[in-house]
Structures are given as structure tokens and as C-alpha cells.
Amino acid sequence: MKNSPDRAVLITGASTGIGEACALELDRLGWRVFAGVRNDPAGQRLGRRASARLTPVMLDVTEAEQVAAVAAMLAETLGDRGLFGLVNNAGVAVAGPLEALSLDQLRRQFEVNVVGQVAVTQAVLPLIRRAAGRIVMIGSLNGRLATPYLGPYAASKFALEAITDAWRIELRRWKIGVSIVEPGTVLTPIWDKAVTNTQELTETIPPEMMELYGDDIRAMQELTAKLVARGMSVSRVVRAVLHALTAGRPKTRYPVGIETRLLIAGAPFAPDRFRDRIIRRFIGLD
Ligand SMILES: NC(=O)c1ccc[n+]([C@@H]2O[C@H](COP(=O)([O-])OP(=O)(O)OC[C@H]3O[C@@H](n4cnc5c(N)ncnc54)[C@H](OP(=O)(O)O)[C@@H]3O)[C@@H](O)[C@H]2O)c1
Numbered sequence: 001m002k003n004s005p006d007r008a009v010l011i012t013g014a015s016t017g018i019g020e021a022c023a024l025e026l027d028r029l030g031w032r033v034f035a036g037v038r039n040d041p042a043g044q045r046l047g048r049r050a051s052a053r054l055t056p057v058m059l060d061v062t063e064a065e066q067v068a069a070v071a072a073m074l075a076e077t078l079g080d081r082g083l084f085g086l087v088n089n090a091g092v093a094v095a096g097p098l099e100a101l102s103l104d105q106l107r108r109q110f111e112v113n114v115v116g117q118v119a120v121t122q123a124v125l126p127l128i129r130r131a132a133g134r135i136v137m138i139g140s141l142n143g144r145l146a147t148p149y150l151g152p153y154a155a156s157k158f159a160l161e162a163i164t165d166a167w168r169i170e171l172r173r174w175k176i177g178v179s180i181v182e183p184g185t186v187l188t189p190i191w192d193k194a195v196t197n198t199q200e201l202t203e204t205i206p207p208e209m210m211e212l213y214g215d216d217i218r219a220m221q222e223l224t225a226k227l228v229a230r231g232m233s234v235s236r237v238v239r240a241v242l243h244a245l246t247a248g249r250p251k252t253r254y255p256v257g258i259e260t261r262l263l264i265a266g267a268p269f270a271p272d273r274f275r276d277r278i279i280r281r282f283i284g285l286d
Pocket of ligand 1: 012013014015016017018019036037038039042059060061062089090091092112116138139140141182183184185186187188189190191193
């Protein structure tokens with residue numbers, strides 16, 4: 001394990017949830033953490049809970065100017081030592097029936113979860129190359145197994161899997177490790193946001209769509225509440241991220257949680273229609 005202090009890591013989306021937990025744990029272990037946030041209060045909140053080493057940086061991954069400014073600041077600050085770690089964690093979840101989805105929402109989903117990750121990675125890759133460092137993507141079980149009413153989110157996480165695979169092979173020559181962490185349901189604010197989004201959706205989608213999908217949306221809301229109630233703690237995801245950053249031979253994929261591992265291992269062997277039936281039953285759609 002290469003857990004030497006003074007290594008630098010950039011974590012996107014560090015205001016809450018998995019990103020925040022990774023930032024605080026890496027800071028505790030002596031890393032020099034640059035934590036991406038989108039407003040000053042979030043940076044101050046994080047700063048109060050961390051050592052003076054931790055630096056909040058203003059980073060909306062969809063804002064090209066902010067991405068360029070953070071890369072320039074890191075180059076200036078870190079110099080020849082470069083950046084050892086990048087944790088591409090920022091993400092949002094767009095939920096709802098695909099038929100009722102506005103294309104702008106779909107674009108936003110990809111803009112944050114896919115294009116944003118590539119933009120940040122491209123910007124800091126010269127610094128990661130200097131350190132022969134590591135890139136860690138935060139994927140999802142939904143990047144291996146698509147579920148209904150989370151179509152846009154699953155599509156973005158499937159895309160992230162493909163990008164991770166391609167990049168891992170392309171960056172091998174410089175000994176840059178590229179891994180993807182694939183958690184199941186984790187207890188974080190993303191679920192409160194999803195509940196608010198679904199509430200907004202039910203208030204804003206056309207009545208004819210509500211007539212078609214209302215029952216399914218309600219079933220999904222109930223299931224989500226149950227899944228979140230038994231969601232895993234962020235510390236399990238943090239452990240996987242730490243391994244990806246520090247192990248002598250990091251894994252390419254880190255499914256997190258026993259159910260996640262079983263589903264990912266079993267899904268390819270189940271015929272599609274059988275799998276569809278199980279998913280519909282599990283959600284309570286049949
Ligand atoms: N929780 C789960 O069950 C679960 C499971 C699998 C994978 N994941 C993945 O884990 C990652 C972190 O999610 P989380 O569960 O920790 O949720 P979270 O607490 O909502 O964290 C999401 C983070 O992303 C940030 N973010 C959103 N849009 C951004 C943008 N345009 N630019 C930069 N940052 C942005 C948020 O910042 P603001 O606070 O400023 O909005 C927040 O810091 C996501 O990629 C998510 O898909 C979560």
C-alpha cells in the first residue's frame with residue numbers, strides 16, 4: 001500500500017456524501033486533499049472538519065473555466081511532483097420514465113456524470129502523468145445493471161464504465177492506474193435529492209404521463225425509501241477508493257456491497273426477459 005503522506009489528490013463533488021467522506025479520510029491519513037465544491041459555504045463547512053492541509057477548490061465539472069482554473073492552480077502548486085490521485089465523484093441522478101423525460105434533463109445527466117468527468121480528467125492528466133498516479137471513477141451498480149425509472153442515470157454510469165475501460169488501456173503506458181468503484185445503495189444526500197426530484201416530476205409531468213406511469217412512479221418511490229433505509233455506510237465506499245489509490249496493484253473494478261457483488265456476478269447469466277421479470281417483481285410493478 002502506497003499510503004505515504006503528502007501525496008496530492010483532487011476529489012470532485014466533495015461537499016457531501018461519498019466525496020466528502022473520501023476527502024476527510026484522505027486528509028486524516030495525511031494526504032494533501034484538493035476538494036471540489038460549488039459554493040463557499042460548502043468549502044467552509046469542509047474546511048472546519050479537516051486539517052489545514054485540505055484545500056477547498058471551486059469546481060463545477062460542467063464549467064470549463066473552473067476546470068481550467070483548478071488545473072492551472074494545481075500545476076502551479078504541485079510543480080514537478082504532480083498530482084497522484086483524482087477521484088471523479090461528482091454526480092447527479094435524473095430519475096423518471098424515459099418517455100416523460102425532457103431532453104435537457106438527459107443532456108444535464110450526461111454533462112455532469114460523463115462529460116464533466118472526462119473534462120476534469122483531461123485537464124489534470126499531465127499532472128497525473130508526472131506522478132504516475134491513479135484515477136478513480138465513482139460508478140454504480142447501475143452502471144452494470146440498468147433499472148427502470150433510473151434510465152438516464154444508468155446510461156450515464158454505463159458510459160462511465162466504457163470510458164474507464166478505454167482510458168485504463170490508453171494510460172497503461174505511463175503506469176497510470178484507472179479504476180471504477182461500483183457501489184449499491186449508499187446512505188447519502190443523493191437520495192433526498194432524488195426524492196425531491198421525483199416529487200417535482202410528479203408535479204410537472206403532463207397529466208397523461210402521470211396517468212400512464214403514476215402507479216410505477218409511486219412503486220419506485222416506495223422501493224427507494226426501503227432501499228435507502230438499509231443503504232450501506234459511505235465508509236465502505238471510502239475503503240474501496242483508498243484501495244484503488246494506494247494498493248500496489250489496484251483492481252480495475254470495485255463492486256461495493258454483497259448484494260452488488262452478487263447482482264453483478266449473476267446478471268450476465270440470467271436471460272434478459274427473466275431478469276426483466278425479476279426486476280419488475282422486485283420493484284413491485286407486477
Ligand atoms: N448514494 C448512492 O447510493 C450511490 C450509489 C452508487 C454511486 N453513487 C455515486 O457516488 C457519487 C457521489 O454521490 P453521493 O451519493 O455522495 O451523493 P451526494 O451527496 O449528492 O454528492 C454528490 C456530489 O456531487 C456534486 N455535484 C453535483 N453536480 C455537480 C457539478 N456539476 N459539478 C461538481 N460537483 C457536482 C454535489 O455538489 P453540490 O452539493 O454542490 O450539489 C455533491 O458534492 C455520484 O457519482 C453518485 O452517482 C452514489
